[in-house]
Amino acid sequence: MAGEARWHSAPDRTSDPEIRRGIVGRAITAAAKRATKGRSYHFMRVLAINGRLQVPYLIWNSRLMPRGKLPRQQTEAVILRTAWLCASQYERTQHRAIGRSVGLSEDQLEAIGSDPQSALLDEQTRLLLAGVAELLDDHKLSDATYEALREALPPKLILEYTMLVGTYAALAGSLNSFGVPLEKRRANPRCAI
Numbered sequence: 001m002a003g004e005a006r007w008h009s010a011p012d013r014t015s016d017p018e019i020r021r022g023i024v025g026r027a028i029t030a031a032a033k034r035a036t037k038g039r040s041y042h043f044m045r046v047l048a049i050n051g052r053l054q055v056p057y058l059i060w061n062s063r064l065m066p067r068g069k070l071p072r073q074q075t076e077a078v079i080l081r082t083a084w085l086c087a088s089q090y091e092r093t094q095h096r097a098i099g100r101s102v103g104l105s106e107d108q109l110e111a112i113g114s115d116p117q118s119a120l121l122d123e124q125t126r127l128l129l130a131g132v133a134e135l136l137d138d139h140k141l142s143d144a145t146y147e148a149l150r151e152a153l154p155p156k157l158i159l160e161y162t163m164l165v166g167t168y169a170a171l172a173g174s175l176n177s178f179g180v181p182l183e184k185r186r187a188n189p190r191c192a193i
Contacts, residue, residue, distance in 0.1 A: 007089035010179035014045045022051040028058070040094055042180050043171070049178075061171075064164045069157055072102040077112050077125050078161065079168050081132040084113035086172035090180045124152050128161060135165045 021029070025048025033041035047054040065075050076099040083091035096109050104112075111118035116129035131145045141149070141162070149158050 006087055007092075008087045008176040009089075010176060012181050013178045014042065014049075014180060019049050021045070021048040025049075025051045025054055028054060039097075039183055042183055043090065043094070043175060046174050046178050046180055061167055064160065064167055068160055068164065070161060070164070073099070073104055074125050074128055075164065076102055076104060077108075077121070078128055078132060078164055080109065080112045081116055081129045082136070082165050082168040083172060085133060085136050086169055086176070088172035088175050090175045090182060091168065091172050093182055127152075131161070132165050135162060136169060 025044075029041055029044040029048055032044045044054075047057055065079065066072070068075050070078070076095055079095045080092060080099060082088075083095060092113070099109050099112075100106075105120070108118075108120050111120045112129065116132075117126050121129070127145065127148055131141050131149065134141050134145055141158075146158070149161075153161070
């Protein structure tokens with residue numbers, strides 16, 4: 001996989017003997033494992049470490065993805081760019097499969113990480129991807145980026161977009177810090193969701 005060496009690595013800390021997952025956290029993780037046929041559940045084990053955060057996070061996140069108002073291809077492009085810049089292999093691997101399922105090509109998926117200004121991506125997606133770096137580096141959109149986005153999006157979608165980046169950056173930090181392993185079926189980056 002291109003860029004493989006750039007990913008953060010940490011020991012798998014999700015099995016720390018001090019971690020006590022509650023019954024709700026274990027149930028949600030088991031349900032995710034069943035629903036995805038084992039393809040996507042390890043991240044739930046991290047969220048279950050603090051049960052009082054897990055359900056509110058899942059409700060919040062569902063408002064951004066999959067029920068956000070940005071087009072799904074753009075949502076996945078933004079998440080993938082965030083994962084790339086945060087060096088989150090788990091997040092990137094999961095969302096490459098989701099990106100494929102919403103119509104992004106393999107070439108587009110590669111470009112989102114390594115060449116976000118590629119002609120393979122439409123102009124609005126390129127603008128959104130440029131803003132991801134600004135949000136992660138400066139914690140704000142530049143005036144030029146905001147104004148360019150404002151020509152295409154209402155303020156409520158710009159807010160949703162900035163929250164999408166922040167939410168997935170926070171998740172990447174948790175996944176990277178706890179060394180969340182890829183599910184065995186995900187070790188192959190070409191595996192479809």
